[in-house]
Amino acid sequence: MSKRYLGIWADADGNRRIVSCANPVEILHRSHAQVSPLFPAIPGGDAFSVADAGALLLLVPKSPSSLLARLVNDFGEIRNHTYISHGHASVIVKRPTARDCEALAAQFIDEVRGFEIWSMNGDMIDPELSVMREPSPDIAWQQPEPIAVNALHSEARAQVEQFNSNLSVFGRLASLYAPETHELALAIRDSVAFVVSRLAQLQADEDEESIRESIGLEVHLVEVNAVLTIYCSQLGSGALPLGSDLFPVGEYSLLGIGSMCRGAWRIYSHLNQTFSRHDHAGIIQRAYPKLPPFDPYAPRGRIDYSEWNQLAIRVEDLDETPETESRQHIPYFSSRWGFHESWNAISLSWQCLYAAATKEWNLLTITHEYLHAHIRDIFGVIFDPERADISKVVSDFNSKSKGDDALASMRLAYIEAVVMIETMAWTAGKVDGTNQEIETFVPDRLSVDQLRALYRRHTELVHEVVVHVLDFWYVYDGRDDVYVNSIWSSWSLVPSVANRVPYYVLRTISALASTSPPGTNPAMFEHAAARLLESLRLINSRERVRPVVNEAIRLLEDPESRRKLGTQFAGSRFVVELTLQFFKDSRLNAALVRDTGVAVIDGHRTYNMEFGDYVGLSIESPIAFLLDRFPGYEDQAGSDRVEHESIWQMLQLV
């Protein structure tokens, strides 16, 4: 077992006592007890024990990967007494005396934000000989100004006052331990300021619509505050002096999970910065109204999409300068929400803290959630039938007009997509395996209400298909083995998936079809379905029983279910083609995975890093790094090695 806990507690005289144990429950009942798991920096090394330690040096590195590279490679046998943790104090070294700790700390003085030295007298931490160097605020950090509340009524005012306090706390913690999150502080402050100014405008209005909008905005403020407080708790856990605050998760109560939060920020900010630099929603919003219309009904028989190929109005073809300020999410760990995205936040499954190095809880799943935000922004500029006056676009659709410009054409293509999905879903519902005559329903003329109903019924599927296609291309490099493995390993643990397996199968087939040879709908479906079946069977050959995967295989092997899926695919294929022809951007794809640390060995891109290597490489693309790691992950959580590798992996990114 490589995992052992470092624990402290207070005796009746108030002395701090130190202990190492295999099970935190052994000491958590004691007065002021706190624990955190430690792992040897070198896999296979001796598990942590205080038995032979005269002193502990707990380092808060600016870059754990750089510091560990030096410590493990350049200081001889000290590597065998070095441990890693989830917290900001992510590197812990056992030394014979406090003086040895001081000498070692001096070697890294420019590479740490702070450190503590615990000098031990038996199992007691000697306060006289222990040392703490607290972090100083990063000199580049500029704390955002509080937002004025004078113009607001009491409900909103209370929320904004709380926000100002929360932002202050965040700023203090982040400037000390995670100054790289500065842009997040500025962005959420700006986001809330925008909401506040809108609320101030609406206050004078007493019509129902204004009141509804105000309530919606106040709910937005409540959510921001809720997430920000959780984030402060997580990011600030394990702040110096260690042991002064209790992180209220027993397992990590002493050192917290600060480094894991920094790793999550690194992954998220790489995604966000890359997408923001390309600003697809902004480009579509600015460029499409100036471009001539195209034929949104062009695909003849919904088979031949080549006419769209000639258009050259993909986002990657447009030479617009990105302008839009990026929206920021707060990336935090959640056991309640798992991987989830909302306007203000992206949550990562809590399980990632100890199982990110598994196929089930791998961190690449965050890209799917991020892409939902990206797609929502794109479709937000294209079409919102809930808000806009859509009578003209309905009229254009009914007359099969192309619209006045490319933006209008894209709206019509969206309507065509939901009509297609509705039609094929209706048709699939008629498939009963007895070869009866199928009466196809094609809605020829829509009313405004019918369009809104179609939109509500099918927008989820449209968004999911676009997200899946882009995820498959941008993040997973079009690799079935990694993509299907990743999403179905994750889905197999989500209860709600079990109720809608055909839906998830259809989504996956749609993604895989984006790299199948172009052809008729049945041919593409069969090609993609065969690929999915092969990948699912491989997942099923693993040890853990997965009912959801079993059900997916059963659906694909059952002729009637397969026919139904094939019929529905004819609708989702339209969305696949829309995505490939208009929304996919090779330059963004390249930017997401660009990393000069990658080598090409035998035709395969890799960092060639083994678990336990500390090479001080500055990972430029967390996405490429995680993709390189994925094939070597264990299937599921539960082993020491998995948690050990999960920490090691995250520390490479910070």
Added chain:
Amino acid sequence: MANRTSPTEQRPFTAVVVRHEDLTSLDDLSRLIGRGEPRPVSEFSAGHWKVWRWEYLHTRNLYPASNLFGDERSREGGWAHDIYVGQRMIAGASFMVLASPYVRLLRQLNEELKGALSKGPALRYLNVDMSRVFASFQSGSSQLTATKVTLEILDELEVLELVSLTGSNPLNSKLHAKIQSVAAPYAIRVEIESGMQRARLSIDRVGNLWWYQSDERKTELIFLALDDLINLGAAKVGRRLPLDLKFKRDVNSSQDDSTPEEDD
């Protein structure tokens, strides 16, 4: 100047450049390894480099089995493998080139050095900011000529990893301009001429160097070309052995993805 290379050494050479404060001369190297002959077979200077051809004594199996040498390679202490060693200072730090036709031999030498230096700072290896190198050649700031560039393709779904462009000036070609947004600089081959001699040196961004050596006289040109590349200000150091980032473990001779390049 150098003796003529044995006919069996006329083949692609692979090299890595190591950095360590305890490696400032051939004497340091042979002392640390504890196997080599104290005297080099030959030595010469090339630009800032001091270069030696040195006999690294080890077991015979570091050579491919097909290389059948006579007893002239046998020494007291082992079999004599020719290694080129070059040393120079860069920004106050000592760098050493280790070059051989045999990757396995270089790995072995690296392992022995690592073991000898295990108590203190570890070896580091030179690698290259290839974007900067490309930019320098595009702007014409180097004396050398870049006749081949290799780019990593970033958006082709594993069907295409590397693309090479060869010609008199591929970096300023339309094709290069077209693919830059979806590609990353990976390797470069430069040419250097002096009198009637011409040599070509290739280097990738992770720090592997390779060249074809038909004549030891070209070795001097290789080191001069390396000097020029270093003078572009694109040299960096890292901790990963470049050989591990190019060759699978069982590879022994220097291999490019294409046929090894021969000089005229």
